[in-house]
Structure formats: C-alpha cells, structure tokens
Amino acid sequence: MTKEQALITYATRMGDNAIVMAQRLSEWVGHGPELEEEMAMANFALDYVGQARMFFSYAGELDGNGRNEDEICFLRDGWDYGNVLLLEQPNGDFGETIARLVLFETFYSLQLEALASSPARKLAEIAACAIRESTYHIRHASHWLIRLGDGTDESHRRVQHAIDRLWTYTGELFEADQVDRIMQAEWEGPDLTALREQWHRQIDALLSKATLQKPADGWMDSGGKQGHHSEHLGYILAEMQSLQRTYPGANW
Amino acid sequence: MYTQGLDQKQKKSAADPADTPGRLAAFQARIDADEKIEPKDWMPSGYRKTLIRQMSQHAHSEIVGMLPEGNWITRAPTLRRKAILLAKVQDEAGHGLYIYGATETLGVSRDNLVADLLSGKAKYSSIFNYPTISWADIGTIGWLVDGAAIMNQIPLCRCSYGPYARAMVRVCKEESFHQRQGYEIMLELCRGTDEQKRMAQGALDRWWWPSLMMFGPSDKTSEHSAQSMAWKIKRISNDELRQKFVDVTVPQAEYLGLKMPDEDLVFDQKTGHYRFGEIDWEEFWEVLKGNGKCNRERLEARNSAHDKGRWVREAASAYAEKQAARDAA
Numbered sequence A: 001m002t003k004e005q006a007l008i009t010y011a012t013r014m015g016d017n018a019i020v021m022a023q024r025l026s027e028w029v030g031h032g033p034e035l036e037e038e039m040a041m042a043n044f045a046l047d048y049v050g051q052a053r054m055f056f057s058y059a060g061e062l063d064g065n066g067r068n069e070d071e072i073c074f075l076r077d078g079w080d081y082g083n084v085l086l087l088e089q090p091n092g093d094f095g096e097t098i099a100r101l102v103l104f105e106t107f108y109s110l111q112l113e114a115l116a117s118s119p120a121r122k123l124a125e126i127a128a129c130a131i132r133e134s135t136y137h138i139r140h141a142s143h144w145l146i147r148l149g150d151g152t153d154e155s156h157r158r159v160q161h162a163i164d165r166l167w168t169y170t171g172e173l174f175e176a177d178q179v180d181r182i183m184q185a186e187w188e189g190p191d192l193t194a195l196r197e198q199w200h201r202q203i204d205a206l207l208s209k210a211t212l213q214k215p216a217d218g219w220m221d222s223g224g225k226q227g228h229h230s231e232h233l234g235y236i237l238a239e240m241q242s243l244q245r246t247y248p249g250a251n252w
Numbered sequence B: 001m002y003t004q005g006l007d008q009k010q011k012k013s014a015a016d017p018a019d020t021p022g023r024l025a026a027f028q029a030r031i032d033a034d035e036k037i038e039p040k041d042w043m044p045s046g047y048r049k050t051l052i053r054q055m056s057q058h059a060h061s062e063i064v065g066m067l068p069e070g071n072w073i074t075r076a077p078t079l080r081r082k083a084i085l086l087a088k089v090q091d092e093a094g095h096g097l098y099i100y101g102a103t104e105t106l107g108v109s110r111d112n113l114v115a116d117l118l119s120g121k122a123k124y125s126s127i128f129n130y131p132t133i134s135w136a137d138i139g140t141i142g143w144l145v146d147g148a149a150i151m152n153q154i155p156l157c158r159c160s161y162g163p164y165a166r167a168m169v170r171v172c173k174e175e176s177f178h179q180r181q182g183y184e185i186m187l188e189l190c191r192g193t194d195e196q197k198r199m200a201q202g203a204l205d206r207w208w209w210p211s212l213m214m215f216g217p218s219d220k221t222s223e224h225s226a227q228s229m230a231w232k233i234k235r236i237s238n239d240e241l242r243q244k245f246v247d248v249t250v251p252q253a254e255y256l257g258l259k260m261p262d263e264d265l266v267f268d269q270k271t272g273h274y275r276f277g278e279i280d281w282e283e284f285w286e287v288l289k290g291n292g293k294c295n296r297e298r299l300e301a302r303n304s305a306h307d308k309g310r311w312v313r314e315a316a317s318a319y320a321e322k323q324a325a326r327d328a329a
C-alpha cells in the first residue's frame, strides 16, 4: 500500500465514523428526554455531517477518480465502510448514547489533535476544524455522564450498564492496522499506543468523577476499520442510501 | 402561526372582577395607541388567556412539527440536504423553546404547558398530523407549510404583546430560510427525472389543501377574531391571509411546472386575485378532533419521549440537589 493510498483510506474511515455517528444521533430528533437535548443531538449530528462531507470530499480529491462526497457516502456497501464498531451500535437509552459519545469523542479529539499537525495539509485543516466541535461535544457529554452516574440509583445503574456493554468496542479504537501504521510513519498520524494511555487517563478521571466503575479489558471486538461489521451497519446504510439506490443518477 | 383551532375553541368565561371597565378602557387605549404590552403590565384576563393559548399552541406546533420532518433526516438523499434538514429541525426546536419562554412571561410554566400537550388537552397545528411519505414532502413542507407560517407570523411581529412580537421577528427570519430551502428541493425535483416530478406532484397534491387549512376557519364562521383583532393579537383575518398565500403560491407552482390540485382555481382579472375551490372543512374539523392519519402517532411519540426520558430528568435534578448540598457544606 502506498502512502497516498493509506491516506485515502484513512480519510474515508474518518468520514465513515462521522456519518455513522451522525445517523445514530439523528435518531434522537423528536425522541429525546428534553427539548434541549434533542437540539444538542441534532446539533452534534449536524457537526458530524459537516465533518463527513469534508473527509469524503478530501478522499475523493486525493483519489482523483472524480467521486464526490455523495458517491462515497451513498454508493458503497458495508464491506467498504471503515467506521469503528462502537459507532454503529444501536443508540440504546439516553445513557448509552452519552456513554458512547464520551468513549468515542475522548479518542476522537486525541486523534484529531495528532492529525492537526500532519503534513497532509488539508487533513490537518479538517482536523483542526473538527477539534473545536469535538471539544464542545465532550464537555456536553461528560457533564451528562457525571450527572447520570452521580444522579439517582437508576441512572447510575443504567449508565454503568452502558459503559460495561460498550467497553468491548473500545479496543478497536487503538488497534493499529497497516493503514494506521503508514499514517503514523508517513503522515505524522497518531501513535495509537501512546494515545491509548492518554485515553485511559482521561476516561479514568471522568469515570471516577461520575462514580462509575471502569470495566476490565476483556475480549475486544474489532474489524470495523477493515469492513467486518456487526449486523447493525447494514440497516444504517439501507436507510441512509435508499433514495440514491432507488433513483440511480438523480440529482437532489 | 399554527393556531387554527383558536378562534372557535374559546368559550365565554365568567368576567374577572379585576377587569373593571376603567381598567379595560385604559388598556384598550394603550392598544389603540400601538403601545406594546409587557409582562409586568396590567392586562385583562381574557387577553392573557388568549395569548397563553395561542402562544403555547404555536410552541407545541414547532415541537410536534419536528416529527414529520425528523422522519427524513436519516434518509435525506445527499449530505448537503441532510445538513440543511438537520439545521432546520434544530431551528424548529429553538422556535419551540423560544416561544415557550415567551409564554412563560404570562405566568405559566413550560412544564404545565407541555403536560397539556401530552395529555391531548392542548392543540397543535393539524398540518403536522399528515404523514411525510416521500422526500418531496420535505420540500413541500418547507415551501408551503413554512410559507403559510410566515404569512401568518409576519403580522404577529406587530402583535400587541411585546415578548410574542419580538419572538416572531426572530422566528420569521428563520422561517423564510426554510421556505426557500423547501422550494429549492422542489425546483431540483421538478428539473429532475420523471419519477422525481411525480414525487413532487404527489406531494403537492397531498399538502396543498391542508396548507390552506392552516389559516383557520373561514371568517364567516370564526367568531373570536373580532376580540383578537381589537386587542391586536391578530391583525389580519384568516381569509385575507389565505388569499394572500394563494396569490403568491400559485405562480410558484406554475414556475415549477406543477399543477395545483384544484379544478376551480382561476385568476380573476377584475380583483387581481386567484379564486380557489371550496376547502373540505369536514376534514379540517376531523383532523382537529384527532382523526387524522398521524394524530395518534404524533402524540404517542411525544409521550414516549417524555416517559423514556423521565429517569434522565430525575437524575439531572438529583445531581443538581447533591451539588447544591455539597456547595452549601
């Protein structure tokens, strides 16, 4: 794999993460525990859609085969999607959605920080822009995690359960494959081993503030980055891609 | 404004003893002088009640309106359309919050207003009891429903109640964005494939009459407009607004190459207005009573969100109490 190919795959994976997260967050619109939270979820989803567009357009430009953001998003099947498994899991209750946001965003902001100084200039620019949004998302989600963890017995139980359930998908975040290794070597991409330590420190601090227990690192599921997904992604794509698939070639 | 039930629903209530003739006359004089009424000012109890009902209906409509549109966020055909729709739905939530806030200045709480929505006691605009079954419905809602809302809300920017008038100024700006974006969806569809045109025509066929109903019952049957007009809560009659809406919208449909689903629609050279067919008022009252395609689903969705969110809200207040106790210690 050339370094250019690795960069294209990497940018596409970033876009995949963003759009899958956007789809999941969008499901909260009209169904949130408070109006303010519906707005927040819609707002975060909107941020992610914006990021997906930037990553996909960038990947398309690099690729040079003329694929635009929509072709990349709507005309690939699951095995070509490289989002991490954590993001395609169903929303669960509000606590689970918050737990996922915290687990992912803590990773994501560290990843973006590393990428912001990449010699791949456009990628660095997108990362710098996404960091601002990510910082805000983490602050919001962390506040909720603390409130739920240290709220009532029920909320504590629910959000602890969510963290326990999702934990198995966190290993993949730090599992470097060939693409990650080339990114690190050639494009100053993140060192996932070092990043894992930082992530653990931040999560430890947050969980303890939220009076939550950190789960043990048991068996970790993985494969999303390489296109080996759970059953959930197929439905996300079927829904998201339905118009593009039903009316091929139409403009919208 | 999404308040089509308003004018007929108001029952004559017993006169409030505080509403002395002197006070009423002084109040009316302020209204006639185009002064804005502010929350701390004295106001007749009927004025307050009318505003609470109208404003809360408006807020509820913004919120329930998120459901038919939210229905298409995950299926928007392009990323750009998805972003626009998300932003729009977010705006509507903002309108709801903002108008609830303005309503609270009249001495009611948002929680109580929402409870009335959830129990089915309070009304919201019937337009949102129609289903969004194709992507063109999202275009049509922006074009017609936001379009009708603007038509209704522009006069409300001059409403005598200050907080409501100010809320409307802000809301109107965003609604006109929504209207343009909706029309743009329609333009794209109408320039597109035969299937897309069919989608667009189908949506117009389904949404045209309900959007005319958004202006409320005909002036002939609308008993309460007179008092609202005198109080300058309402400034233009239902039929006048409806006519204005028809006059601006028909040429827009022609430009799209779509046919209005009204055989009687004709331009009247003498008056300079379009004459249109009879609205099916039976349908209007049925949907208002709860017998529309989505009435049950809409209320169930809001109730389910509320119920499923209870533990979250409880946790937030429990945490806030703990924090306060810690701060005090």
Ligand SMILES: [Fe+2]
Residues within 6 Å of the ligand: B062, B091, B092, B095, B171, B175
């Ligand atoms: Fe609105």
Ligand SMILES: [Fe+2]
Residues within 6 Å of the ligand: B092, B146, B174, B175, B178
């Ligand atoms: Fe709107």
